[in-house]
Amino acid sequence: MTYEFTIIVPVYNEQECLPQLFVQLKEYLSRASKKTKVLLVDDGSSDASPSMIREFCSKNEDFKYLIFEKNFGKGAALKAAFDHTDTPFLGYLDADLQTYPEDFEKLLPFLGDYDLVTGWRKERKDTIVKRISSKVGNGVRNVFTRDYMHDTGCPLKIIKTAYAKNIPMFKGLQRFLPAMVLLQNGRIKEVEIPHYPRLAGKSKYNFRNRFMGPLLDCFAYVWMKKSYINYKVADKDE
Known part of the structure; x- marks a missing residue:
């Protein structure tokens, strides 16, 4: 059976979370509504994450990996995964398990009518600082992007490849x-999903990189929006 859906998981120094992540992903793949595979992208981890990923993937044919030579950032990890995806649909999941793979099933039914479906962590299970900084960051992004998402940064999304x-x-x-x-x-849509507290490892975010970084990125987005090239070919001579 041909794969229909690829789950992308960026990983950066998450050795404490990986064993449970592997368990949850395998369990989800066994009952997923679409034939699914997983692409793990290690973003230059300095802990045991790369070796754990290699070992696990070598024993599980539905799991593949990309290992970066150094830390390039989550945006680079996602872009590399997009470039290496060969299924009609792809999803994105963080390795910290604050969102669960099984909740892709809440998003998948909407792919017929929408091109991106994203989760909305309406009831956040984060620290007060993290919740405030995320709320401020979302507000700032909405001013620039006008996508009117409640939770743009939710790490559970499905996109047509x-x-x-x-x-x-x-x-x-x-x-x-x-x-x-x-x-x-x-066309885009938000769907409410559960959110869970981090059970292991450490968050890589603080107020500075949740607010100042996104603020600077917004100016880059404004430039890109003005310069973005979008076209569709109506006909061509073979």
């Missing part, structure tokens, strides 16, 4: 996926 491959690479890419699909005249 054709749209994902047309998204240009830039730092902070993960914060603008809905807006970049809108630039292609695509």
Whole structure:
């Protein structure tokens, strides 16, 4: 059976989370509504994550990996995964398991009518600082992008691969996926999903990189929006 759906998982120093991540992904693949495979992208981890990923993938044929030579950032990890995806649909999941693979089933039914479906973590299970900084970051992005998403940064999304491959690479890419699909005249939708507390490892974010970085990225997005090339071929001579 041909794969229909690829789950992309960026990984950066998540050795404590990986064993449970592997368990949950395998369990989900066994009952997923679409034939699914997983692409793990290690973003230059300095812990045991790369070796754990290699070992696990060598024993599980539905799992593949990309290992970066150094840390390039989550945007680069996602772009590389988009470029290496060969299924009609792709999804994105963080390795920290604050969202669960099984919740892709809440998003998949909407792919007939929409080109990107994203989760909305309405009831956040984060620290107060993380919740405030995320709320401020979302507000700032909405001013620039006007995608009117409640939770642009939610790490559980499904995108039609054709749209994902047309998204240009830039730092902070993960914060603008809905807006970049809108630039292609695509349709987007939010769906409420559960959110879970981090059980292991450490968050890589703080107020500075949740607010200052995204603010600077917004100016890059404004430039890109004005310069973005979008076309569709009506006919061609073979």
